[in-house]
Amino acid sequence: MAISHNTIQQLGDYRDVQLQLAGREVALELYWQMLRLRRIEEALHEEYHPADEMRCPIHFCIGQEAVPSALSLLLNSDDFLFSHHRSHGYYFAKGAPIRELFAEIYGRKTGASGGLAGSQDISHPASHFYSGAILSGAVSIAAGAAFGFQLQKKSQISVAGFGEGATDEGAFWEAVNHAGAKKLPLLFVVENNRYATFSDQLKRQNADNISERVQAFGVRSTKIFGNDAPLVWKTLKGEIERLRDGDGPALVESYTYRWNSHVGPEDDGFNKYRPTEEMDFWKRNCPIRLLQEKLFEAGWIDEATIADQEKKISQEIAECFDFAKSSDFPEVSDWNALNFGCESPLADALLGDEDSTKFNPLQNEAKLAPY
Amino acid sequence: MEREISYAEAIREATDQAMGLSPDVIVLGQLVDTPSGIFGTTTGLAEKHGRERVQDYPVSENLMTAAALGASLTGLRPIICHQRLDFMLYSLDAITNWLALWRFKSNGKSSARVTIRAIVGKGWGQGPQHSKSLHSWFAHLPGLRVAMPATAFDAKGLLLESIFSEDPAIIIEGRGLFSMREHVPEAPYRVRFGKALIRQKGSDVTLVALGAMVPPAMRAADKLRLEGIHVEVVDPRTLSPLDRETILESVSKTRRLVVADPGWHSFGAASEIIATVSEELGRSLLNNPARVTHPDSHTPMSMTLEKAYYPDEAEISSAIRSAMK
Helix, strand or coil: CCCCHHHHHHHCCCCCCCHHHCHHHHHHHHHHHHHHHHHHHHHHHHHHCCCCCCCCCCCCCCCCCHHHHHHHHHCCCCCEEEECCCCHHHHHHCCCCHHHHHHHHCCCCCCCCCCCCCHHHCEEHHHCEEECCCCCHHHHHHHHHHHHHHHCCCCCCEEEEEEHHHHHCHHHHHHHHHHHHHCCCEEEEEEECCEECCEEHHHHCCCCCHHHHHHCCCCEEEEEECCCHHHHHHHHHHHHHHHHCCCCCEEEEEECCCCCCCCCCCCCHHHCCCCHHHHHHHHHCCHHHHHHHHHHHHCCCCHHHHHHHHHHHHHHHHHHHHHHHHCCCCCCCCHHHHHCCCCCHHHHHHCEECCCCCCCCCCCCCCCCCC | CCCEEEHHHHHHHHHHHHHHHCCCEEEEECCCCCCCHHHHCCCCHHHHHCCCCEEECCCCHHHHHHHHHHHHHCCCEEEEEECCHHHHHHHHHHHHHHHCCHHHHCCCCCCCCCEEEEEECCCCCCCCCCCCCCHHHHHCCCCCEEECCCCHHHHHHHHHHHHHCCCCEEEEEEHHHCCCEEECCCCCEECCCCCCEEEECCCCEEEEECHHHHHHHHHHHHHHHHCCCCEEEEECCEEECCCHHHHHHHHHHHCCEEEEEEEECCCCHHHHHHHHHHHHHHHHCCCCCEEEEECCCCCCCCHHHHHHHCCCHHHHHHHHHHHHC
C-alpha cells in the first residue's frame, strides 16, 4: 500500500524499525541526536512564556526529529542546507552552534544573525545553513546552489528541507522542473506533516501524492514513514550517495507530524483542524520512542546511559540559555551599513575608474521591431 | 578619432570582458545563447565562453532570480537578463524577500552578488505589458542597488561595477537607447553607484533627468540656451543609492528644479527627488519644483496615444519655461 497520511494511521502501532538498517553506531547516534533536539525544543517551548524574553515567532519541530538527526550524520560541512520557518531542526542538522541559535532567538548581538533575523529567518553562513519564512523561496535558492555546484564541477550537494505546504507554490514546481531538466545535485526533503498551518493537504491539493508528481519531471522519489529513524537515515544516505556520484536530483518524502502548534507554545487546537486520534497515533509512534524500544531490546542502551546523556544535554541547554541571556542586545547602528556593503575588493582589483560626460543627444531612439 | 560603440555593444563588451576577467561570471536568461542575443547584448558570448556559462534558462523568472542567489552563494557572479522588465515581475518574491535582504538577514556575513538586467520597451505598440520601468519600486527596497544608465559609457561601467561588487543590483536599460553610440573606452572600467554626473552646466534651472529621459532632456537644454535659459542637466545614473548631494548642490545654485522621470507621476523617483530638495532647500526655491513624467496610466498601444503618453523634449522645455517664470 502506498504511504499517505490517511493510510499511515491504519498501521496502528508501528513495529517495523530495523536497527540493522543503520547498524549499532549510527542507530545510537541517531537516538542521541534526536533526544538532544527534542530536549532543546522542549526547553525553548517551556521557557517561552511567561518569561517573554524570546520575542519572535518560533515554529517548534517537536515530533519531527528524525530527518534533521539523520541529515546531521550524513551531510558534510561544505554541503548547503536551506530550510523554511520551522528551522531549528535543520540548523541543528548542519552542526551550527546551538548557543548562537538561542542568542538569536533572544535577539542578542551574539546570535547567529546578530539578532536581525530570529528563529524563522536564521542563517549560519559559515555552516552553509540558510532559512526563511516565505514558503518555497529557500527551495528555489537551494536549486540555484545545486546549479552552481554542478556548473563549477564541485562535489558538494544542496539540500532543500520543507513541508508539504511549500509544494502548493509555483516556485516549488519551477525548481523541480529545473532540477529534473539539468540533473542537479539537489536533494528535496519534504517533511510531510499534513498541515500548512491549519490547512489539510487534501484541502489544497488533489491528492497526497507529491512523490508521484515529481517523477514526471525527472526527479526520482521515495516516500517513507518518517518516524522510523533508521529507515530515514538509510533512505537519505542512499540518495545523498547517488547525488555525490552525479546521479541527481532526488526527493524524499518523509511522513511525520508536528506535536506542537503551528507557531509558539500556545495551543492552537481551538481551530479544530486535526483529530485527537491522529495526534495520539503520532505520539504513540514517536520517532525517539520507536527507536528507543528497539535499542533496549537489542541491549544497546540502558537506563543509566540515557540518564547520563540527559544530564549532558541539560547542561548544554543551560549553558546555551546562559550564553543567550548574558549576551548584549545589538545597538542601534548604521542602518545603511546593515543593508549595503561598502567594500568591493574584486571591483577594486579588476576595474579602473573612468568617467565621461560625453553624450550626443541628437541620435534617434532605437526603432523597435515587433520582437 | 575616439572609439564609439552603441549602448547595446557596450553591454555586450562589458559582459564579454567580465567573463574573461573571472570564470565566476555567468549569464542566465531566456534566449541569451541565440544569435539575436537579447537585442545584440549577448550575441556570440555562448560561442566564446561556452553554453554552460551562457545558459538559456527555463521560462521561470522567479526561480531564475532565486537560483541566481543560490548560485552566488557557491561563488558565482550571475548576470540574469530579462528582455522586458514586465516578465521579471514573477520574481518579485525572490527580489523582495530574499535578494534585497540577504545581507541584512545574515548580519553582513553573506551577500548576494547578482546582477539583474531589465530592459524597458518603448514604442512600436509595446503596450502595457512590455513597457513598464518600475525603477521607483525597486529603489524603494533597502539592500538593492538600482542603476539607470543613459549612455553607452555608463551602461558599460555600471554593468561591470555591478558584476564585480558584493551586493545585488538591478540595471534598468531603456530599449530606445540601445542604438545610441558614444565614446566608450575599450579597457574595462567602473562607474560607481551613487555618483551623479552634471551632463551640462547651467545657472538658471536644475533639470534632473533619469535614464531614457536623458536624451530629450539634453536636447531641450540645448535649445533653451538659444532662448537664454541656462539649464544644468544632472543625471543621477543610479537611483539607489541616489547622489542627493550633487542634486542639492546644483539646486542651491539654480534655485529651480525640474525632474524628468521615465515612470509614472505619483509616488515615483521624481517625487523622491523633489521631496529631498524641498526638505533641504524648500524655502530658498524661486518657483515650485515640477516633474515631467508618464501620466498615471498604463501604456497604450496605438501610435497616436503612445505619442501623447511619452513626455518628449517639448514637454520638458515647457516645464522649464514655466519654472523660469
